[in-house]
Amino acid sequence: MTEHTSMTLLGLGAMGSALGRAWLAAGRPLTVWNRTPGRTLEGAEVAASAAEAVAGARLVVVCLLDDASVGAALDGVDLAGKDVVNLTTSTPDQARARAAWAEARGARFLDGGIMAVPPMIGAPETGAFILYSGSGDLLEQHRDVLGVPAGVVYVGADPGYAALHDVALLSAMTGMFAGVSHAFALLRGTDVAPRDFAPLLASWLTAMSGSVYGVADQLETGDYTKGVASNLAMMVEGNATLLRTAEEQGVSTELLTPFMALMERRLADGHADEGTTGVIDLLAR
Incomplete structure (x- = not known):
């Protein structure tokens, strides 16, 4: 990097520290501030307050506990x-409100969702990436910097879209963990x-x-029977074996039965030839 925009990082928790170390390792001068005094990063300039840290920088990256902390x-x-990049985990509505809040104060705003755990930051081989939404101009101006800790994925001008994608991906992960x-x-x-x-x-989950x-x-075509190999009628019938096996093994079925109940509702509504996509319609409120 031959041109260095002044940069500040607010927040030195596990993720903030990982981000900071990645930028410092790449030769990026960095000013840091943490809510709890005494925590810092070797090679970074420490500011006494958030106001002091922000005053000396064009690019301000925020990675704090939650939106209220921001x-x-x-x-x-x-x-x-200022160019404010908020990498604090939030909801879509919180991100949109924070964008309006920042813009009303004369700043450009970019929201981000980090799809990684701290050890993956600064290690391209891990496949870590950060979702961004909001000011596309801000992203393009600072893409070289923002691309240092992890890959850059822009998901749209709506500031809430990074959080929406983040939570959707994490929700799918939670279901997999179940x-x-x-x-x-x-x-x-x-x-x-x-x-x-x-x-x-692992190999089975990868295949599926x-x-x-x-x-x-x-979902795009509206044809829920397209390409179905195992239809809903077959799967609902097969669920009985899963439940009986759990009973034989002395295992609670509480992680499975909510989804199975939705499958049964969709089948009862006359959609035997579908896969499980129709369950999505049942979830919409």
């Missing part, structure tokens, strides 16, 4: 002419070693992950 840290701070937990629970009390089962589980493209195509 508001508290920047309360009364002059943001005129299935993984149930699978390992079934093995408890048997001679099947978890370490022996893990490669089978491709189904998301079929779901997307069905």
Whole structure:
């Protein structure tokens, strides 16, 4: 990097520190501020207050606990002419409100959702990326800097879209964790070693992950029977075996039954030839 825009990082928790170390390792001069005094990063300039940190920088990256923390840290701070990149986890509506708040104070705003855990930051081989939404001009001006900690994925001008994508991806991950937990629970009390089962589980989940493209195509076309290999009638009937096996193994079915109940409702509504995409319609309120 031959041209260095002055830069400040607000927040030195686990993720903020990982971001800061990545920028410093890339030769990026950095001013930092943390709500709890005493925490810093080697090689960074430490500001005594958020206002002091922001005053000396054009690019301000915020990575704090939550949206309320962002508001508290920047309360009364002059943001005129600043480029604010908020990497604090928030909801879509919070991100939109924070964008309007920043713009009313004369700043450009970009919201971000970090799809990584701290050890993945600054390590391109991990596949880590950060979702961004809001000011496209801000992103293009600072793309070289923002691309240092992780890959850059721009999802639109709506400031809430990064948070929306973030939560959608995390929600899918949470569902996967539920299935993984149930699978390992079934093995408890048997001679099947978890370490022996893990490669089978990982390969199976990887193979099944491709189904998301079929779901997307069905949603786009409106044809929920398109490309269906195992229809809803077959799957609902097969669910009985899953539930009985859990009972035999002494495992609660509470992680499975909510989704199975939705499958049964969709089947009862006359959609036997569909896959599970129709469940999405049941979730919309």
